[in-house]
Amino acid sequence: MNSLQDVLNSYGSTYDEISASLGVKVETIEALLTGENVALGEARKVAEALGLSLSVLAEMRKSDSARDFEFFFRRANPKAPPKEIIDIKRYENLIGAASAFLDDGNNADWIGCFYEDRLADYEEMASFIRNEVLEVDLVSPLSNLPFLLDKIGVYSFVTRSTFFEGVSVYYSRRPYIFISPRFSGRMLFTLAHEFSHLLLHVDPGEDSGVFDEYREKDMPSFAESKMIEREADILASSLLLPARGVGLCLKKIREVLKSTDSENIGDIEILYLANIYGVSFEVAGYRLERLGVLPAGGTMALVQHIRKQHGSPEKRAEAAGLPARPEFKMPQIPISIVKSAIGKISAGEFSLGFVREKLELPIKSLMAANLG
Incomplete structure (x- = not known):
């Protein structure tokens, strides 16, 4: 053709x-x-x-x-192997579906807001984004981040990938995030990491994107990752664990645990903090290192000890009877896109079968979104 x-x-x-x-x-x-x-x-x-x-x-x-x-x-990605195109086709199809079902216009005027000022203070950046962009306070967990992003015009999809853990794309004047399904704490951090790429590394004047391949650790050491990945990791952890909230939580956690050691933070306090904010032990530990609460290298030392004694941080938390993480729900397709598609079905622009095929959703999911 x-x-x-x-x-x-x-x-x-x-x-x-x-x-x-x-x-x-x-x-x-x-x-x-x-x-x-x-x-x-x-x-x-x-x-x-x-x-x-x-x-x-x-x-x-x-x-x-x-x-x-x-x-x-x-x-x-000039060095990407040809087989990665399988995943790229999947992203392209979803972007095409979004373009078909969404109306003109997008309220993501914050795109690349730190593109020219990436050396600014990360704590100030995180506070600004929480207050002015996401419109949330400086204490609460962001377990509802997928819905907050949808509200500000970031279209976030859960789609299985062979190669990529997370992808952030600004394409045809719309921001998209693609997340591969993992354990909930990892997915929340990956979502915040890709959002941070959109804030830090997207030139709002042109199409651009970051394609993050799978990595073993939630937050690799600085020596193990590229500069833009470090920057995204730092901003993501600052967004998910705001300094003020962390301070208040640690104070309350130590009261609950009746801790008498005013100087040192142990694994139970970090696990408690991780579960409250819906992140992994490693992310919570590295955040405490950046805040100066935990000595540099302390997180990895604790992780190694926990794995040796308990198998994993999750098993340690379960054995200690700690409260579970808040439930993290991320729709496969952004609710705004599903509702817009249903509106076009009602207007006679598309058939139900066409929408179901393009969004790769069962009809009952489309109906549930419409009722919601």
Whole structure:
């Protein structure tokens, strides 16, 4: 199949010429070729002028979009092996579905807000993002982060990947995050990590993205990771465990445990803190190191001891009878996209089967989202 670009170019070399030849608006031609949303009526006019069905026109746009996204991925990951394209196709399909079902406009005007100022104080950054962007306080856990991000126009998906643990993409003026399913504490941190990439490493003037492959540790040592990964780790941990909240929690935890050691923090206090904020023991420990509460290297020493004595931090917490982590729920598809798709079904723009296929969701999930 020829690309849509090739077909339209046969009607003229400029948007104005193509528009005049087909008898449609210049804005419609521009939107078709740049991946923007096009009103159904306008798309139908173009299809009729070209002698195509609406479905063929949609497939041609999808083909162009896939080629563009693959080129974008290759530009960001020039050394990536070809087999990673399987995952990239999955991301491209979900971005295409989002573009089809969402209306024009996005309220993510905070994108790349620290792009030019990445050396700013991370504590100040985290406080600003919690207060001004997420509109939450400086104490509470962020176990509802997927819903907070959806509210501010970040479309976060759970999709199984062979190679990538997390992906943050700013593409066609919309921010997307893709998370591979893992244990809940790890997923929450990965989500915050990818959100931090959008804050720190995205140039709002162009398409860009960060593709994070699987890593064994929640927060590798500084020597083990790239600079942008360190920066994202630090901001993510600062967002999830705000300094003020950590201080208040530790004070209360020590009261509950009736701790008499005013100087040292032990594994039980860290496990308690990790469970309250929904993160792993390692993330909580490294955060305490940055706050100067735990000596550098203390987290790894404690992890090694716990694994030797108890098998894992989770088993240690269970044996100690500590409260469980708050429930972390992350929808497979952002609720805003599902609701927008259902609205278009009601308006007669798409069939239920088409939406189900594009979003890869069972019909009962679509209905549940609509009732919610």
